[in-house]
Amino acid sequence: MSVRNGLLALLAERPRYGYELRGEFEARTGTTWPLNVGQVYTTLSRLERDGCVTASDAGESGQQYYEITAEGRAEVTAWFTTPVRREARPRDELAIKLALAVGNQDVDIAAVVQAQRTDSLRALQDYTRLKAQAGPEDLAWLLVLDAMVFQTEAEVRWLDHCESRVVQGRRPVVRPTPVEDVERAR
Amino acid sequence: MSILVLEAVTRTHGSGDGQVEALKHLSLTVAPGELVAVMGPSGSGKSTLLHLAGGLDQPTSGRVLVEGTELGNLSRKALAQLRRRWIGYVFQDFNLIPALTAAENVALPRELDGVPARKARKEAVAALAEVGVPELADRFPDDMSGGQQQRIAIARALVGERRLVLADEPTGALDSTTGEAVMALLRARVDAGAAGVLVTHDARHAAWANRVVFLRDGRVVDESVYRAPEDVLAP
Ligand SMILES: Nc1ncnc2c1ncn2[C@@H]1O[C@H](COP(=O)(O)OP(=O)(O)O)[C@@H](O)[C@H]1O
Ligand SMILES: [Mg+2]
Numbered sequence: 001m002s003v004r005n006g007l008l009a010l011l012a013e014r015p016r017y018g019y020e021l022r023g024e025f026e027a028r029t030g031t032t033w034p035l036n037v038g039q040v041y042t043t044l045s046r047l048e049r050d051g052c053v054t055a056s057d058a059g060e061s062g063q064q065y066y067e068i069t070a071e072g073r074a075e076v077t078a079w080f081t082t083p084v085r086r087e088a089r090p091r092d093e094l095a096i097k098l099a100l101a102v103g104n105q106d107v108d109i110a111a112v113v114q115a116q117r118t119d120s121l122r123a124l125q126d127y128t129r130l131k132a133q134a135g136p137e138d139l140a141w142l143l144v145l146d147a148m149v150f151q152t153e154a155e156v157r158w159l160d161h162c163e164s165r166v167v168q169g170r171r172p173v174v175r176p177t178p179v180e181d182v183e184r185a186r
Numbered sequence: 187m188s189i190l191v192l193e194a195v196t197r198t199h200g201s202g203d204g205q206v207e208a209l210k211h212l213s214l215t216v217a218p219g220e221l222v223a224v225m226g227p228s229g230s231g232k233s234t235l236l237h238l239a240g241g242l243d244q245p246t247s248g249r250v251l252v253e254g255t256e257l258g259n260l261s262r263k264a265l266a267q268l269r270r271r272w273i274g275y276v277f278q279d280f281n282l283i284p285a286l287t288a289a290e291n292v293a294l295p296r297e298l299d300g301v302p303a304r305k306a307r308k309e310a311v312a313a314l315a316e317v318g319v320p321e322l323a324d325r326f327p328d329d330m331s332g333g334q335q336q337r338i339a340i341a342r343a344l345v346g347e348r349r350l351v352l353a354d355e356p357t358g359a360l361d362s363t364t365g366e367a368v369m370a371l372l373r374a375r376v377d378a379g380a381a382g383v384l385v386t387h388d389a390r391h392a393a394w395a396n397r398v399v400f401l402r403d404g405r406v407v408d409e410s411v412y413r414a415p416e417d418v419l420a421p
Binding site: 115 | 402
């Protein structure tokens, strides 16, 4: 998970001021991933350089106002639909990804969950096959494989849970952005 | 040749406003040596799929073939015979007959099939040994734990020359190591040349399959196919 993906996902919902992004990101992800202002602005200028967002001056305040481009949108879509790599502490990034997906009407959350579930199942199949190939003398290896199996299983159960929660109550998003900011954004 | 073929199968329950399409134009083939796991939320059509594959229910449209024979073309009697001989079915609630011992429960389908009683008994004892509980042969289901009953039910599904093994949540009532032992049994039978379809909620058990099929509202929404071992450890 990069800060880049997170900010782009927020900009895919609507244009925002730079200063809004940090608070919104932290509110949405329950501060599992604190950002500093410097990170936000470096990332935004890289996104601008790469043609993923356009920045415009918003008059008196001097604040930059960011809008996503078609290219940026394509990058967000690719992020949402690509399973999180297993090596990269998947649950944290997964939780953040789903938290952001819930706020975006254009994201098919069931598809995001399913892509991840299929990927997790494939990993489970791999570990299970490796277990079957290991002999009883490989106890240490078997225990390591078991650990991976149970961790991945927990992830699948959590995905099932997310899905049923989403089906039951769609989009219970808390929007901490002050109303006047939204008005100004229009 | 595939042992099980479901061809564009639709199963509609009820009529009018209360009509439910439990399966929608679903196709699935299972080859010898292949174990397919079916996962999905409750109501997605998993049991319906298994019932159709086992000839316990008929599709509204589409075809079901077992070893090349279309089940819809068989007489009741021929279907019952095919089921007894070729299809092993593990029910979620075991379905053992309380008045019969473990060995008698396992031998029953073979005897119904015309196998002489002594031979059927021998096969049953062998099947009980295969599932690791030879000592339960003369016990009654009520005197057994859930895990033991489930092993008997699995022995009954594996006895004889069953080529298609269908199991609906066979590990539901079992603790994690017993559940794993049950999966190892199914896997071994399939590796010996049978075809298997396993319905389960448990990802850990589904992972024993060559293929995991995800159902939603009567349709396959995704599939996870087992990769070759050499690809496994590559990042
Ligand atoms: N005999 C039946 N009569 C009416 N509806 C049924 C019948 N059997 C199943 N259904 C409906 O078909 C759908 C699929 O059921 P089922 O195959 O049992 O799902 P699962 O096993 O995945 O929980 C459900 O909506 C269920 O209510
Ligand atoms: Mg069911």
